[in-house]
Amino acid sequence: MSAADATQLIEVKVQTVNQLFNSMDPSPFHERDLDRDAEHFIVGWAQEHALRTPLRLVVHLGQSPENAVIADSIHHYFAYRADMNLREFRQLMREGWMSLLIGLAFLAACMTIAKTFTTFMGQWHPVMKEGLTIIGWVAMWRPLEIYLYRWWPVRHLGKIYAKLSTVPVEVRVASA
Secondary structure, X not given: OOHHHHOEEEEEEEOOHHHOEOOOOOOOHHHOOEOHHHHHHHHHHHHOOOOOOOEEEXXXXXOOOOOOOHHHHHHHHHHHHHHHHHHHHHHHHHHHHHHHHHHHHHHHHHHHHHHHXXXXXXXXXXXXXXXXXXXXXXXXXXXXXHHHHHXXXXXXXXXXXXXXXXXXXXXXXXXO
């Protein structure tokens, strides 16, 4: 099987170029945002394939485009999304570290209180000790959630955006 045979197509059919891009975005054409539905469609199809699978985007237009920078605009948009995703990932990791530090400090405080003050609680000693231990571990839920589950979908989406920022784009205009 040749490399061309292994390349997967993502095909988008629109009547005009304006249907592909966000009409509310006042930026110059090559810097405009993709239409939300077009982005979801393209990203959704890209997610259907492994990151290693080569992709090619084919844009079918019903009318001849006034501006021939469609490929550059698409690449620019997905490069921007990849950059924003990297920022989101870094923010998530900072949030994870802060949550971890807060959670560990709270867990240590709960364990210290459980060990120190429960000796004065009499018959409530076991209940108080177990309650404080559980509350301390519950405080660790957020950092564990971030570091076990939340980070990898964010990174995977970022890799898809990066891949789409360099995907070959072909524009096909319907013949009249």
